[in-house]
Amino acid sequence: MPEINYSYPQLYDFTKAIFLKIGxxxxxxxxxxxxxxxxxxxxxxxxxxxxxxxxxxxWEAKRVNAKPDIRIIHESPSTAVVEGDSGLGLVVAPxxxxxxxxxxxxxxxxxxxxxxxxxxxxxxYHAMMALEHDMIGIAMTxxxxxxxxxxxxxxxxxxxxICVAAxxxxxxxxxxxxxxxxxxNGKLEILQRKNLATPGGWxxxxxxxxxxxxxxxxxxxxxxxxxxxxxHGSHKGYALGAIVDIFSGxxxxxxxxxxxxxxxxxxxxxxxxxxxxIGHFLGAMRIDAFRPAAEFKESMDDWxxxxxxxxxxxxxxxxxxxxxxxxxxxxxxxxxxxDLLQTIVDxxxxxxxxxxVPFLQ
Amino acid sequence: MPEINYSYPQLYDFTKAIFLKIGxxxxxxxxxxxxxxxxxxxxxxxxxxxxxxxxxxxWEAKRVNAKPDIRIIHESPSTAVVEGDSGLGLVVAPxxxxxxxxxxxxxxxxxxxxxxxxxxxxxxYHAMMALEHDMIGIAMTxxxxxxxxxxxxxxxxxxxxICVAAxxxxxxxxxxxxxxxxxxNGKLEILQRKNLATPGGWxxxxxxxxxxxxxxxxxxxxxxxxxxxxxHGSHKGYALGAIVDIFSGxxxxxxxxxxxxxxxxxxxxxxxxxxxxIGHFLGAMRIDAFRPAAEFKESMDDWxxxxxxxxxxxxxxxxxxxxxxxxxxxxxxxxxxxDLLQTIVDxxxxxxxxxxVPFLQ
Numbered sequence: 001m002p003e004i005n006y007s008y009p010q011l012y013d014f015t016k017a018i019f020l021k022i023g024x025x026x027x028x029x030x031x032x033x034x035x036x037x038x039x040x041x042x043x044x045x046x047x048x049x050x051x052x053x054x055x056x057x058x059w060e061a062k063r064v065n066a067k068p069d070i071r072i073i074h075e076s077p078s079t080a081v082v083e084g085d086s087g088l089g090l091v092v093a094p095x096x097x098x099x100x101x102x103x104x105x106x107x108x109x110x111x112x113x114x115x116x117x118x119x120x121x122x123x124x125y126h127a128m129m130a131l132e133h134d135m136i137g138i139a140m141t142x143x144x145x146x147x148x149x150x151x152x153x154x155x156x157x158x159x160x161x162i163c164v165a166a167x168x169x170x171x172x173x174x175x176x177x178x179x180x181x182x183x184x185n186g187k188l189e190i191l192q193r194k195n196l197a198t199p200g201g202w203x204x205x206x207x208x209x210x211x212x213x214x215x216x217x218x219x220x221x222x223x224x225x226x227x228x229x230x231x232h233g234s235h236k237g238y239a240l241g242a243i244v245d246i247f248s249g250x251x252x253x254x255x256x257x258x259x260x261x262x263x264x265x266x267x268x269x270x271x272x273x274x275x276x277x278i279g280h281f282l283g284a285m286r287i288d289a290f291r292p293a294a295e296f297k298e299s300m301d302d303w304x305x306x307x308x309x310x311x312x313x314x315x316x317x318x319x320x321x322x323x324x325x326x327x328x329x330x331x332x333x334x335x336x337x338x339d340l341l342q343t344i345v346d347x348x349x350x351x352x353x354x355x356x357v358p359f360l361q
Numbered sequence: 362m363p364e365i366n367y368s369y370p371q372l373y374d375f376t377k378a379i380f381l382k383i384g385x386x387x388x389x390x391x392x393x394x395x396x397x398x399x400x401x402x403x404x405x406x407x408x409x410x411x412x413x414x415x416x417x418x419x420w421e422a423k424r425v426n427a428k429p430d431i432r433i434i435h436e437s438p439s440t441a442v443v444e445g446d447s448g449l450g451l452v453v454a455p456x457x458x459x460x461x462x463x464x465x466x467x468x469x470x471x472x473x474x475x476x477x478x479x480x481x482x483x484x485x486y487h488a489m490m491a492l493e494h495d496m497i498g499i500a501m502t503x504x505x506x507x508x509x510x511x512x513x514x515x516x517x518x519x520x521x522x523i524c525v526a527a528x529x530x531x532x533x534x535x536x537x538x539x540x541x542x543x544x545x546n547g548k549l550e551i552l553q554r555k556n557l558a559t560p561g562g563w564x565x566x567x568x569x570x571x572x573x574x575x576x577x578x579x580x581x582x583x584x585x586x587x588x589x590x591x592x593h594g595s596h597k598g599y600a601l602g603a604i605v606d607i608f609s610g611x612x613x614x615x616x617x618x619x620x621x622x623x624x625x626x627x628x629x630x631x632x633x634x635x636x637x638x639i640g641h642f643l644g645a646m647r648i649d650a651f652r653p654a655a656e657f658k659e660s661m662d663d664w665x666x667x668x669x670x671x672x673x674x675x676x677x678x679x680x681x682x683x684x685x686x687x688x689x690x691x692x693x694x695x696x697x698x699x700d701l702l703q704t705i706v707d708x709x710x711x712x713x714x715x716x717x718v719p720f721l722q
Contacts, residue, residue: 074650074651074652076468076469076647076650077438077439077467077468077469078438078439078468078469078470078650079469079470079646079647079650079651081651081652106438107437107438107439107468107469108436108437108438108439108440108468108472109439109440109470109472111469111470111646113651136607136608136612149668149671149680150680150681151673151674151677151679151680151681152668152671152672152673152674152680153671153672153673153674154671154672154680156667156668156671156680162601164604164607166607166611174603174607176600176601176603176604178594178596178597178600178601179597180597181594182588182593182594183594199592199593200593201593204674207674207675208673208674208675209674209675226587226588226594226597226598227543227587227588227593227594228593231560232543232560232561232562232588232589232593233539233542233543233544233587233588233598235539235681235683236539236540236541236587237587237594238683239537239539239683240523240537240539240601242535242537242668242683243525243537245664246497246525246527246535246661246664247497250527250657250660250661250664251497251646251648251651251652251657252651252652253652253656253660256660256664257664257667257668258667274660274663275660285440285472285612286437286440287612289435289437289439289440290435290440290442290474290612290613291435291442291612291613291614295614296611296612299611299614299617299635299636300607300611302635303606303607303611303617303618306517306618306619307510307513307517307603307618310510310513310514310515310517311513311514311515312512312513312514312569313512313513313514313565313568313569313570314568314569314570316512318512319510319511319512319513319515319517320511320512320596322596322599322600322603
């Protein structure tokens with residue numbers, strides 16, 4: 001499939017114009033665009049501008065409020081709960097992360113739950129906000145139910161990602177950002193486009209049997225938790241996804257489990273809503289609330305260099321440190337632009353036409 | 362292999378007598394025995410009394426200090442670092458968890474890193490201490506390097522478990538306790554005894570090739586991170602194990618990565634020690650620092666019941682909630698006693714003889 005190259009500033013300007021057009025403030029449109037496009041920069045194509053039309057459709061369906069009154073509804077010295085007022089998660093989550101960072105500045109750590117939000121893009125964007133403050137950042141979110149827990153036919157959890165970002169000294173930061181499933185939905189989409197079979201342990205069919213069909217989710221199938229099946233530890237992936245759901249949804253007063261609102265606006269809302277919107281969980285730990293930041297960063301350099309020096313298995317060049325591939329993508333794409341598939345470009349042109357916002361110049 | 366049944370009080374009395382004999386205080390011997398035996402009660406046989414002789418050997422090798430001066434060396438309103446003074450992790454970790462709970466009482470959350478400790482038994486024991494305070498408990502520890510990260514031949518991480526315990530109302534608590542490997546070492550030991558092959562994705566040989574040999578660790582092989590290989594998400598299991606190592610080891614000033622001291626006393630200490638002993642990370646989040654505890658627990662009941670009602674795949678009776686199997690073990694074993702393998706009993710008899718402590722009556 002043909003691809004068209006755009007620079008980051010081109011995509012930023014268009015994305016921001018779209019968010020402004022649907023009614024976001026200047027500040028919110030800027031934040032939402034940066035959050036969304038950080039996915040494209042970091043090579044997580046499924047979570048970036050490819051979703052812009054989806055956010056617009058959620059706004060059209062009145063599931064996203066472009067002028068939210070985002071506010072703290074409860075707090076303690078090291079915690080807060082944020083009401084997202086149905087705002088874009090792309091804006092609500094950075095708001096909450098800032099509070100976590102402020103709390104950590106005073107109390108040593110800050111932990112902020114969010115209720116009544118929407119999808120927040122990639123977790124890494126939020127967690128990495130902590131790095132420049134010499135803090136460890138943590139970000140989680142629940143999401144639409146696509147995942148069948150171990151032994152289940154029913155889809156009870158989202159791909160519920162966890163991100164942890166820890167600063168280093170001379171080395172780049174450690175950034176682990178992972179869906180708690182064997183493979184994220186974006187990986188399935190790649191196989192769908194190429195019409196290739198999925199490896200074992202990625203998906204099951206609607207009756208709970210193992211499947212290799214990348215289209216199986218459209219036929220009632222489900223993604224599988226990290227591990228794939230019980231023998232390979234899927235109960236652990238399930239437990240991790242559950243932890244993310246409890247921290248993001250139950251602790252915040254958002255929806256949880258199969259009742260998390262879907263991302264596609266054409267999918268009806270779940271039959272019941274035990275909470276409000278989608279939930280996030282954001283944390284910041286000030287390094288020097290534990291030990292001097294310079295010491296920690298020196299040890300992180302040592303840690304990272306240890307892994308880089310580990311002997312690779314035959315056929316592999318080196319052992320990677322979490323965050324390496326995304327950082328290389330970011331450098332390369334900031335320099336050389338971002339290739340978008342023709343289908344994504346067509347989709348963006350439709351949004352452009354629908355909202356009367358000039359397309360990428 | 363024959364098994365011999367002992368009651369919990371029998372095992373407790375013997376274990377405590379051993380810890381007293383090596384010089385632990387009355388209080389420490391009590392705590393260490395309860396922590397250690399919680400593993401046997403919860404069905405994690407590899408981490409319970411089967412390790413008692415190992416702890417004694419660490420004490421003989423002067424790697425465990427039976428009279429530690431466990432103390433806070435740094436703190437902020439929501440954090441502390443505890444120096445374990447080479448004490449038993451079985452005692453040091455509960456000390457640290459109590460501080461986390463106290464901090465959470467005042468600041469909303471409490472996060473305590475531990476340096477210079479030893480193996481702490483099962484993570485669940487520590488995390489579950491938070492439950493009676495209407496708090497969510499979190500426990501992690503690093504451990505001796507047995508795990509090869511994705512693409513690595515070298516063993517760089519321990520099985521580095523994560524436990525999260527969250528209180529519910531009418532339902533029993535949610536307790537997820539998982540090694541960040543496909544299978545814990547204890548699972549390998551079971552296959553060794555039965556002389557059965559390991560499933561794929563559990564271990565690799567010393568050259569980094571996939572292996573099905575449960576004895577492969579003794580021949581230079583390694584455990585694999587949750588996921589098994591790159592295609593099945595092992596980079597995620599690796600990232601999770603790395604997060605545990607950074608929180609437990611780097612943040613605390615303990616050793617980390619391949620330099621974590623080994624559990625078997627006959628294994629020499631690593632060539633370098635960038636920190637002190639083994640590290641743990643313990644956390645407590647007070648529920649009502651986020652929302653009223655009664656509301657949260659009601660939602661947790663709803664969450665748990667939702668999963669219990671999920672439709673099971675063919676051949677399975679029901680979908681489990683994390684903590685279900687361990688709780689059933691605990692109830693059953695508290696009532697009917699704990700079966701120990703003859704080899705474990707023989708090992709305990711040797712300890713009994715060596716220290717002059719009468720064996721189980």
